[in-house]
Amino acid sequence: MKVLELKKVNKIYDGSEVPVHAVNDVSLDFDEAEFVAIVGPSGSGKTTLLNLIGGLDMPSSGEIIIDGTNLSKLKSSQLIDFRMRNIGFVFQAYNLIPVLTAKENVEFIMSLQKWPRKERDERTLELLNAVGLGDRINSRPSKLSGGQQQRVAVARALASRPKFVLADEPTANLDSKSATTLLGIMETLNHGEKITFIFSTHDPRVVKMAHRVITLEDGRVISDDVRE
Amino acid sequence: MILSISWKNIWRNKVRSLVVIVASTLGIISGVMVVGIMEGWVEQRLHDAIYNEVSHIQIHNSDYLKNEEINLTVQDTALVAEAVKQLPGLKGWVARTKMVVMANTPWANTGIFIYGIDPEREKQVSEIYKKIIPGAGNYLDKDKPGTILISDKTAEILKLKQYCLTDTVIGKLERGEFPKSVLSKLAGIKDERFRSPKDFRAILKSLLTGKELDNYGRQLMDSSLEYKIRNKIQITLSDEQGTPVQGTFRVCGIYRTTNTGFDQVTAFVNAGELAALYDGKSILIHEIAIMIEDIENAGSAKEKLSGISRHNTVSTWKELAPDAAMMNDFMIIYYFIFIGIVMFALAFGIINTMMMTILERTRELGMLMAIGMNRRRIFSMIMLETIFLTVVGAAAGMVGGWVIVMSLGKTGIHFLSWGEGFEAIGFAATVYPVITPFFFIIITIMVISTAIISSVWPARKALKLDPAEAIRTE
Incomplete structure (x- = not known):
């Protein structure tokens, strides 16, 4: 089932003297439960593409359709709400809320969505156990290692059962062991939760585990390989 | 959740928050004190005007x-x-x-x-x-x-009325552990009668040092006073x-x-x-x-x-003691003016603190916007943080001010050095500060209004952030 569709998407930054074509005529489809790596050298447009998919930025032309909704047609406030309900984010620098515990961080989106307390608690514990942090639910981010924080971030991204999760260089700040653990967890959740993961990366370990690898260069898709 | 995050956020930088809280506390304490003293004076003047001078109503031949x-x-x-x-x-x-x-x-x-x-x-x-x-x-x-x-x-x-340092007065002062060195300087005016306080004060001034006069002058005047x-x-x-x-x-x-x-x-x-x-x-x-x-x-x-x-004219206390009536009516305006000045000064501190907070948390705010926290919630969070920051200090200030005013209300504040001047215009030299619940209602409203107004600028700054850019901020 198709969860995300990009049709002839372009993004041109024309703030400077020379316009920059960051994303150039990209058309892609993503199905449910895919585990996709977007790779390419620095400046190839990976992060811009993720921002466009995540509705954090708007394309200069083309359409981005998520589960039948064209993002360009949404008003700013509708877009924020749409993001909250349909897209999970994992950031390179973890970006947890420092004053909240691991449990509170994970249940944050659910509380914004006004989930009932019982369901919220159950889902939070389920996810924190899944990422191996069932015993650290009351720890604040400052008391967790980088790998543990990123696992909390993954649990948070999945909390409200989004259509897909966007991860921008999720292992960039992690050591090898933490990165491997995180990737294992993400792959398990990808299978278990049937949620699509799309991540930009330079990390060969991530690329190795991906089921589909999209390569960008100068904003264009130069290859889209699906692995069996 | 927003409430809880806002509360926790103000304690992220404890020192900075405490500086603002202490500033609010001191501002409110000084406001409560000054208004308490003014209110005490007005209440005293009003009471004395009515109960000593004019009553509630008087009737005269026109x-x-x-x-x-x-x-x-x-x-x-x-x-x-x-x-x-x-x-x-x-x-x-x-x-x-x-x-x-x-x-x-x-x-x-x-x-x-x-x-x-x-x-x-x-x-x-x-x-x-x-x-x-x-x-x-x-x-x-x-x-x-x-x-x-x-x-x-x-x-x-x-x-x-006369002032005279008799043996009896000197004996009484000595028993009260009055310094003998001071009494010895006054030996020359023993049993001499002074018919005006001005003359007696002048002779004391010529015989004693400034410090001795400050410390013992009033006691000497009171002890030496005799009425005929x-x-x-x-x-x-x-x-x-x-x-x-x-x-x-x-x-x-x-x-x-x-x-x-x-x-x-x-x-x-x-x-x-x-x-x-x-x-x-x-x-x-x-x-x-x-x-x-x-x-x-x-x-x-x-x-x-x-x-x-x-043929008769009936007058109320307001017509008979217009000074007291005017002060009584003016107090409410005075509350607003004085607390308004305190709040105005405080607002700058609050805005500065909140702007720094926004600057430091750019990436976090970008992340919150990205994951779905809408503008209304971001605005509410910043506003609540500002309100908490201000209200904590204000509440401490109100409690502190109330305790101080209550204790001074019992002991009184003595302005004896200026007593003559105060009494010339109908005010007691000892004022007993009082504070009314109405004043605290005014303060609470003004504090919350100040916090809300002060939060607008920082909150607007936060709302203008582009989440995609903010997330990449170092």
Whole structure:
């Protein structure tokens, strides 16, 4: 089932003297439960593409359709709400809320969505156990290692059962062991939760585990390989 | 959740938040203190104006108010008295003779108003009987004829007050562990009499150092003071035919209110004895003073009494003591002005702190926007943080201010050095600060308004962030 569709998407930054074509005529489809790596050298447009998919930025032309909704047609406030309900984010620098515990961080989106307390608690514990942090639910981010924080971030991204999760260089700040653990967890959740993961990366370990690898260069898709 | 995050956020940088909280606390404490002192003064002035000077309502012959002549008495007194008795919530009323007289002693003379009163009945409307200086005689007694009650200020003018360092005074001071070194400097003026405080203060100043004068001057003045109770004062007035008549009264007691302006022109005698002076037949009524249960009803009581005789003028305390009335009405404006200034200064500190907070949390705010926290929630979070930050300090300030005002309300704040100046305009040298719940309601509203207004700028700055860019901020 198709969860995300990009049709002839372009993004041109024309703030400077020379316009920059960051994303150039990209058309892609993503199905449910895919585990996709977007790779390419620095400046190839990976992060811009993720921002466009995540509705954090708007394309200069083309359409981005998520589960039948064209993002360009949404008003700013509708877009924020749409993001909250349909897209999970994992950031390179973890970006947890420092004053909240691991449990509170994970249940944050659910509380914004006004989930009932019982369901919220159950889902939070389920996810924190899944990422191996069932015993650290009351720890604040400052008391967790980088790998543990990123696992909390993954649990948070999945909390409200989004259509897909966007991860921008999720292992960039992690050591090898933490990165491997995180990737294992993400792959398990990808299978278990049937949620699509799309991540930009330079990390060969991530690329190795991906089921589909999209390569960008100068904003264009130069290859889209699906692995069996 | 937003509430909880906001609360936790203000404690992220404890030192910075505490600086703002302490600033709010001190600002509010100073506001509560200053307003408490002002309120204490106004309340004291209002109380003293009503209970010592003017009562709630007074009735005079309209012409008497222009020209205080003996013949210009209150008209239709029987009808007026009947109407006064019918007033709802009547606490008491008195009829007085009030005359301009010349008071003489062998040493000085002065013009004063002399009130012919029924001493016992007068207690219904006046607290002068409570103002007798300890050791300076007693209140008027109907059974002790030929006596007059004068004020401390009148005693001073008529030289019935003297300062003298006698053996008794020195012995008393020594027993009170008064420094002998200071007393030895005063040996030269032992048993010497000074008839004015000014002269005595001047001699003390010439004999003592500035520090000794500051530390012991007041104690020396108070201890050395003697009143010439039982001394005679000769009163001269014009009778109904305009013929000067004279009478002699012995001082029975000396009172002192907080208003030397009132004190220096006011003395009291038994009404019957005054009447004996001017014609010996009847007591003339120049003034009717009325006290009611509720000060707020003074206006309606005036309306009821005004129609009885067109020759009389009925005045409420607001007309009789316009200074006190003006201050009473002005207090609410004063609250707003003073607390407004404190809040205005505070707002800059709050805005600065919140702007720094926004700057430091750019990436976090970008992340919150990215994961779905909408503008309304971001705005609410920043506003709540500002409100918490301000309200915590304000609450501490209100509690602190209230505790200080309550304790000072019991002990009083003594402005003895400026006492003479204060009392010249009707204010006590010792003020007992008071604070009303209404004031705290005003502060609370103003604090929350300040916090909301102060949060707008930082919150707008946060809302302008582009989440995609903010997330990449280092």
